[in-house]
Amino acid sequence: MTEADIPALGERPAVSVDVVIFSVRAYDLQALLLRRPTPPFRGRWALPGGFVRPSEALDDAARRELQAQTDVHDVYLEQLYTFGAPRRDPRGRVVSVAYFALIASEVAIRAGSPEVELSWQSIYNLPELAFDHADILRYALQRLRYKLEYTSVGFELLPNEFTLTELQTAYEIVLGKELDKRNFRRRMLEAGILTETARYRESEGQGRPARLYRYKKNAVHEVKARRLFP
Amino acid sequence: MTEADIPALGERPAVSVDVVIFSVRAYDLQALLLRRPTPPFRGRWALPGGFVRPSEALDDAARRELQAQTDVHDVYLEQLYTFGAPRRDPRGRVVSVAYFALIASEVAIRAGSPEVELSWQSIYNLPELAFDHADILRYALQRLRYKLEYTSVGFELLPNEFTLTELQTAYEIVLGKELDKRNFRRRMLEAGILTETARYRESEGQGRPARLYRYKKNAVHEVKARRLFP
DNA sequence: CCAAAAGTGTTGGTTTTACACCCATGG
DNA sequence: CCATGGGTGTAAAACCAACACTTTTGG
Missing domain, CATH: 1.10.10.10 (Winged helix-like DNA-binding domain superfamily/Winged helix DNA-binding domain)
Incomplete structure (x- = not known):
């Protein structure tokens, strides 16, 4: 944080949040995924998430996207790790701050838009995921287990x-x-x-x-x- | 990660890395700080760090800035947390991915530029820091202690x-x-x-x-x- | 009265803590 | 031979893992 100048607009990455939501249901540990309605990775399953707005805190962005896409709110949410490999998104440089959330199985979910399919998927039998979301999910699972014991x-x-x-x-x-x-x-x-x-x-x-x-x-x-x- | 469009350039935050480097010296736990040569917070002590380049991984940015500003290299480095409060930097929206690093007291440091004063400071007697760097440092210290025990x-x-x-x-x-x-x-x-x-x-x-x-x-x-x- | 799920203590082994003296070297 | 720092064992307490039967309810 010492270089004199903030980077020119053209040199800034986009910043997104992605949220791994876990729940225990059907005697299984599941994560909430949605099917991407648009490219890139159209039709692939992905984590809920989206871009951070210009004057919004990161946690707020995670909560906003969670509510918008899945109707989940008032939930345990914790920052996980920030994924920033240069080519993780084919649209350009996107740095993603990952979160993990836990909800009770009784909490209802509802897709934020009719074109987006939402689904709980067993972490033991995941489909192929978009972007590096499989890495994010694996990391979240490790953290969840760790936190549960301690x-x-x-x-x-x-x-x-x-x-x-x-x-x-x-x-x-x-x-x-x-x-x-x-x-x-x-x-x-x-x-x-x-x-x-x-x-x-x-x-x-x-x-x-x-x-x-x-x-x-x-x-x-x-x-x-x-x-x-x- | 589901909104159709990546944000327009004007709506993207800048992304920086900041590194908390700890070392045990003079029978004390110290962090390496530098005095900001330019506004904002000119003259205040701050963590080494800087902006992430367009096609550079986050870890690489942390290592690059560390080497450029302090000559520290080949060091233990671990991502800590991402700080993204909307007004944490007066120049505009800056999301900072914080790292923590550990080095042996024998490792020499050298300021990357003659105008920048570099100094080891006791974590028990810190000066006022620029930005939210005091929060970052506190968080890093907590993590260091935790990791040391486990x-x-x-x-x-x-x-x-x-x-x-x-x-x-x-x-x-x-x-x-x-x-x-x-x-x-x-x-x-x-x-x-x-x-x-x-x-x-x-x-x-x-x-x-x-x-x-x-x-x-x-x-x-x-x-x-x-x-x-x- | 049977099936199903809730609820409840003890024991042996392991881990952790607390604690004090002898050893090797240089001056 | 003294001062300095290096190196070593043991016993009591706390903690953990393994284990099986009784209680309450509905059908």
């Missing part, structure tokens, strides 16, 4: 109230491994980031109803000290 | 060969706390990321000479599983 960000994948079994299932789906029920519950309860409600969820079919819990909102970053699931 | 990146702060005491001292300076000598040594040796050389370093003045070690180059990311210093 922080309490996993709650963002569930609705406001949830049972401990639902929480454990979400963790298992994201991490791709089974966890011990007793150890899981003990850790979660001892971490002090849950509050018990007075309500229960009746299981569908048979079974004892499960207590509902809420996440303490102010606790997201509290847990860092020790791994939640070693 | 990965073996700390070796980048030392020369090729070093004694265990030197390594421990570097860790203590960065983390700002004392570590137990026996536990430190055991952990480092058991982590399997050091190779013992046949050489010793004569201590200045009196004292038993200390064995020299090297860092196994391929091991940088090996350690993640468990905290190095809980």
